[in-house]
Amino acid sequence: KAGVTQTPRYLIKTRGQQVTLSCSPISGHRSVSWYQQTPGQGLQFLFEYFSETQRNKGNFPGRFSGRQFSNSRSEMNVSTLELGDSALYLCASSYSGGYQETQYFGPGTRLLVL
Amino acid sequence: KQEVTQIPAALSVPEGENLVLNCSFTDSAIYNLQWFRQDPGKGLTSLLLIQSSQREQTSGRLNASLDKSSGRSTLYIAASQPGDSATYLCAVCLISNFGNEKLTFGTGTRLTIIP
Numbered sequence: 001k002a003g004v005t006q007t008p009r010y011l012i013k014t015r016g017q018q019v020t021l022s023c024s025p026i027s028g029h030r031s032v033s034w035y036q037q038t039p040g041q042g043l044q045f046l047f048e049y050f051s052e053t054q055r056n057k058g059n060f061p062g063r064f065s066g067r068q069f070s071n072s073r074s075e076m077n078v079s080t081l082e083l084g085d086s087a088l089y090l091c092a093s094s095y096s097g098g099y100q101e102t103q104y105f106g107p108g109t110r111l112l113v114l
Numbered sequence: 115k116q117e118v119t120q121i122p123a124a125l126s127v128p129e130g131e132n133l134v135l136n137c138s139f140t141d142s143a144i145y146n147l148q149w150f151r152q153d154p155g156k157g158l159t160s161l162l163l164i165q166s167s168q169r170e171q172t173s174g175r176l177n178a179s180l181d182k183s184s185g186r187s188t189l190y191i192a193a194s195q196p197g198d199s200a201t202y203l204c205a206v207c208l209i210s211n212f213g214n215e216k217l218t219f220g221t222g223t224r225l226t227i228i229p
Contacts, residue, residue, distance in 0.1 A: 004157070033217075043203065043219035056216055090157055102148070103217070105157035 002027065004093050004106035012112045018079040021109045023091035025072050029104070031055075031097030032074040034066060037088040037108070046089075049074050050097050078111075086113045116141045118206055118220035126226040127194055135189040135223050137204035142182045145207045149178050149189050151200040152222070158203065162189070194227045201225070 005024045013019050025032050033056075034046040045058040049068035066076040072093075078085055088110050092103040117140045127133050137147070146165045150158040162171045162178040164187070170179040177190040187204055201224045205217040 035219075042221045043205075045216050045218070048216070058216070092158075102160045102163050104160070105150075107157045108155075110155070 004091060004104050006089075006091055006106040006109050008109060009107065010110050010112075012114065013081050014114050015081055015083060017081050018077060019081060019111060020075055020077045021089055021091075021111075023074045023076075023093075023106060025074070025091075025093030026104055029093035029095050030072050031094045032068060032072065033092045033097070033103065034074070034076050035090045035092065036060075037090060038086070043090070046076065048097060055097065081113045083113050086111060116144075116206060116208055116218045118204060118218050120202075120204060120220040120223050122223060123221065124224040124226070126228055128228050129194060129196060131194050132190065132192050133194055133225070135191070135202050135204075135225070137187040137189070137220055139185045139187075139206045139218075139220075141206075141208060142185050143208060144182065147178075147180055147187050147207070148205045148217070149176075149187075150203045150205065152203060153200050161202075191225075196227045196229050199225055199227045 007022045031050045033048040035043050037043045047066050048056040052068045063079045068074045088108045090105055090108045092105045094101040094103045119138045148163045149161045152158050164171045164180040175192040180187045201222045203219050203222045205219045207217055
């Protein structure tokens with residue numbers, strides 16, 4: 001079974017631009033979560049989608065948004081990029097997102113904002 | 115607010131030694147705790163998941179323990195190998211403000227096994 005895939009793997013943007021990242025979960029998984037990882041803040045939860053609905057969200061500004069499609073693929077969008085948005089963005093999938101399940105992580109998208 | 119701490123931030127040990135990584139959390143009302151490893155520039159790989167009702171979990175050379183009352187977990191690695199070199203993160207799962215589960219990660223311990 002193929003793992004979680006994320007595209008693109010690397011991205012360079014300039015301040016003020018917007019960016020869209022994509023995540024394809026493991027086949028059959030319906031829950032997709034997004035995380036931001038930076039050296040200073042570590043791994044922080046962004047939001048979780050299940051069956052095309054945002055079910056949970058972390059403490060990030062409204063510039064960070066996401067969506068999920070009917071095939072469970074998910075995208076996250078960051079508008080008006082800031083230097084501090086430079087980070088590794090990870091997505092994780094699980095069957096239902098329940099607390100008893102293991103989350104499977106993708107390799108991440110490394111975003112550099114100049 | 116749940117805080118998860120991992121000490122030390124970095125650890126180097128000679129190959130073959132047994133070692134223990136530590137994780138502490140402030141809110142004991144957790145559902146479970148997971149240990150992950152992250153290789154440089156890559157995503158996370160789940161190693162062990164301990165439910166709140168369990169005391170420990172084992173997988174091969176890895177053993178993770180959980181003491182909810184004291185807010186602590188340890189990851190024991192036996193007979194360390196150079197391939198164990200990675201950053202190890204613990205994450206606790208608890209109910210979020212929205213009534214759903216979320217993971218809160220520690221800052222990680224960067225482990226280097228010296229051949």
